[in-house]
Amino acid sequence: MRILHLAFAYLASRPLLTALNVAMLALGVATISFLLVVTHQAEERLTRDAKSVDLVVGAKGSPLQLILSTVFHADVPTGNIGLEESRPIAANPMVASATPVALGDSFHGHRIVGTDESFLALYDARIAQGRMFAAEMEAIVGADVARREGLAVGAKLTGAHGLAASGPAHGDHPYQVVGVLAPTGTVADRLVITSVESVWHVHEEHAPARPEITALLLRYRTPLAAAMLPRAINATTAMQAASPAYESARLLDLVGVGVETLQWFAIVLMASAALSLFVALNSALQERRYDLALLRTLGARPAALAALTLAEGVTLLLAGAILGFALGHGAAHALGWWLAEAASWPVTGLAWAPGEAVLAAAVLAIGALTCLVPAWQAYFSDPASLLARR
Amino acid sequence: MLEIRGLRHDYAGRTVLSVPSWDVAKGDASLVLGPSGSGKTTLLNAIAGLATPTAGSIRVAGREVTGLAPAARDAFRARHVGLVLQTLHLIGVVSVRENLRLAQRLAGSPVDDARIDEVLASLGIAGLGGARAGNISVGEAQRVAIARAVVNRPSLILADEPTSALDDANCAKALALLLDQAAACGATLLVATHDNRIRGRFERRLEL
Known part of the structure; x- marks a missing residue:
């Protein structure tokens, strides 16, 4: 049994909490991803249609x-x-x-x-x-x-x-x-x-x-x-x-207020997800501090315990992010399908928006910060005092 | 096998453990006796390299444990020391077999299912390998904890209060298993306890 397998076993041992954490993170990522994809394509379309006419x-x-x-x-x-x-x-x-x-x-x-x-x-x-x-x-x-x-x-x-x-x-x-x-x-x-x-x-x-x-x-x-x-x-x-350039910029500003509001909502959602992830990891760490102490007695290095905690957090994070991007793009594609039915602007979920790279980096950064504190605690846990206290 | 000289451990300004000198020969079974708080667990932790004593020397199989760097101490413990904790603690979310495989991996050994089967069989729990460790009974957990301690054929087995939570019948069984397994691997056994029911089973004792 490797450390990563053990991390999966811990996640699988509390499926509801794991699913909730993944779902919360995915919802935040999906909302932002959807908004980025749709607004980027709308802006691109408006710019392309307007650029030929002064x-x-x-x-x-x-x-x-x-x-x-x-x-x-x-x-x-x-x-x-x-x-x-x-x-x-x-x-x-x-x-x-x-x-x-x-x-x-x-x-x-x-x-x-x-x-x-x-x-x-x-x-x-x-x-x-x-x-x-x-x-x-x-x-x-x-x-x-x-x-x-x-x-x-x-x-x-x-x-x-x-x-x-x-x-x-x-x-x-x-x-x-x-x-x-x-x-x-x-x-x-x-x-x-x-x-x-x-x-x-x-x-x-x-x-x-x-x-x-x-x-x-x-x-x-x-x-x-x-x-x-x-x-x-x-x-x-x-x-x-x-002027088409001026009016389309004005239109994007008007629409942008709504988009920005939704983006803030999604950011709050993601922050809540990060907090929930932190609480989940932290409480998991508390629950299994004796497991960690035991692993130390069996010869596990402190870095391995930190890696175990990180692996759990990163697994949740990646699952949430991948599911979130899939949901966001799926929703954009569904919107594109619906708009196509209405003979309106084409929108596709098969393209990436430039802002999504920033979103992915932000999710990883938030996730890393969220996971690092429990990992740090795991690294510095003292097995002797823990086992003596029990 | 085990040589302790001038060992002292201070905690919060007072000495909680003092062992001027103690030797245990290879293959011996010894008892560390003392009331709660007398430093039995601290002594086992120091021998296992889990705690660093304030002063003194501990040599296990000729190696000075207190002088080892943390990484070397972890590796030494994994390869040479088997621990049976008072709480028996197993990783409850995986199977009994995975608990033993984990002990093998952390000792740097390849997974050896034949050895696991052999140990489980010798402890009378051959059919328990696939069971989730969190779902087995206390008596079974006791045996699995012993199996985990001996699966890597350690040269030293440290058992901390292995019988204090057991009734008389189970206490005798657990102790017999522990002694048998230590003898089977040729390991030195150190049992720390305040349980007077088992003192008669050991000729060598250290009173704290």
Whole structure:
């Protein structure tokens, strides 16, 4: 029987306490791991989707809503702007590219975006099958849309008003799929892309006298534009300019408060687990101080007794940490599965977040501190006085 | 086998053990007698290298125990000394066999199940190897404690109050087993006790 086997035997001799300690530690690790994985992937996604667009020009209203609706395609637009009013902005020498977007409909929850060829350049998207739309009521679909809806070149799809799959359908205006995009890892994967004219065509009975679009997605030619254009647009036109980088950072800050609260909760949970581990190890040490004294009489070195106590603590710690990471990633994967059902952002539990290395190190450090005190006590226990006292 | 010279142990400013001189020959069985608190356990601990006396010399099989470094003392005890404690203490969460294997491993010997079976059989508990040590009776634990003390064929067996908690019948049995096993390994046996029932079984005695 080796020291490690003896440590396992001690743990197995009190299964309920062992399981409780592992479960407490695992819950703390799982909560933090889940939050790290999900927030990291959300941040990465927001950053990736927002990085191609420097400025969005749209109708006045909430700038966050404007960005959410026209860049992340996760909200209803603030309204429309006149195509003619937007032309001077597109022609501004500080603007490198101006991509119009006309929104309003969706297909099974996937937003239908009326735009032009420059939209694909924003996301480095290329056509994997078929060709670019050329005529009215032709559309290309993102890779996720094609996969999830089983669409290929030649298929037809009908849009419904709004973002919800259950909105009123435009059954008399079907789109013809003429191309499928290669996966980009961006929001473009989840969109149906057509011409602005097609969107106008679908809504022609409600069309205003002057053509409108939802927004213009701008890329700057010069960094100076970031200082001048938004202020100029907001001050001198009836439109508003919003920065995706700024608004997504603001969104992450807003969400971050909740995430931070949950993280603190998880940290308290982990601290409780560490305390519980300490109490368990300490009481185990008290319970078996005669075992330790006996082992000394049989020739065990003090370091072996410390190793025995450490082995127990480290076993609990590793079991809790491994189970915690597995639970955290499992929960993230389950969330990803659920979100995929809702045609929303993809989340996977199969990827690690950078913060998890810090989490693992913190768990080990806390665990080591927790185990060291009992191990130290075991090391310095005096078998002669213990046996004499009994 | 055992030579003690000028041994003294002080605790909290007073002398709790004093043995001016005592010799025990190889294979002898000797009794250390004295009331509670007379220093019997301290003497056994000092001989086993578990306690360092304040002054004096203890030689076991020609080696000065008090002069050994802690690690060497632990190794010496594991290889040459078998201890039977008053409380019989076994590691309750593992089997009887594992208790004996543990004693073999800690002595630096390879696990020898044949030796374990031999010892268990000679103590009349051949079928007890697989039993969880925490679940056996006091009488069985007594025998297992003796088995553990002799499994490594020590040259010196130290027994601390091995019979004080037993009734007359079991006291006689335990003592007989202890003497038989010591004789079987050719070991020197030292029994520390305040139990007057067993003094007649030993010719050599040290009164504290």
